[in-house]
Amino acid sequence: MTAYTTNLDLDLVLERTVDVAPELVWKAWTTPELVVRWFAPKPWSTSSCEIDLQPGGRFDTVMRSPEGDEFPNSGCILVVEEGSTLVFTSGLAPGFRPQIAGEGLPFTAVIRIESDGSGTKYTATAMHADVPTKKQHEEMGFSEGWGAALDQLVDVAKSL
């Protein structure tokens, strides 16, 4: 029993079974050179990624718009369960430091990877502080964006 659980009033969930092995999904999520290939839904791209895969470590990405504008995102890794669970948050800066308020939309991402036949049951949850933040994330296109990124992740995983 973990201390973090989904609350459907506040959280957004993408759950899907994909036809690649769990090890490859984990590798695609935790290897910076692979993350840059799938993390941003096209026509956006990911111009850089830095991951220090331990609690307190950074999960940093820079997303680039089709116009070439760059948007850095910095997150703090909270849980690393090799091959099955990755949790990180934009609610803290790397090193567990409190975040300066007002920067971006704070959420905690819980990525769960489970074996399902020869494929993977993939569950990505975005946890929010309150209903308005959840709605804002939903209206920004959470389902489409995270869904399209997952399609790209599957393509990358299949190429490995």
Next chain:
Amino acid sequence: MTAYTTNLDLDLVLERTVDVAPELVWKAWTTPELVVRWFAPKPWSTSSCEIDLQPGGRFDTVMRSPEGDEFPNSGCILVVEEGSTLVFTSGLAPGFRPQIAGEGLPFTAVIRIESDGSGTKYTATAMHADVPTKKQHEEMGFSEGWGAALDQLVDVAKSL
């Protein structure tokens, strides 16, 4: 090498060697019935404490002023290294959920307990997002408050 380190520009540190065994200091910090006996510097008191000692678990206290007003504080545990390191933050709600901005002074507490002869080297660090928050915490009486609480903790530990 952990991913969280002190930055003296942003952090406040209380470091002292006390003449009680490390196991008792750990016990005093992680047992709710003991925390209520020392956590708030007198004449304040701690009217309740709830701890779920695992990453993502809650570290909640209610402090009571001499006038009887109650001030609840809710934190999220980040690191539990039995007997040596406890990290929790008010920058996230329990369960790793982002915190609603504007509630209280956000800081991450790193409590390190090391053996030092027959006593304990005790290091309590409060990490902040920026210099103004550090200064605010300093002016609220961090050193005096955390120092007085440590004196009370030592008294409790000696009584065990």
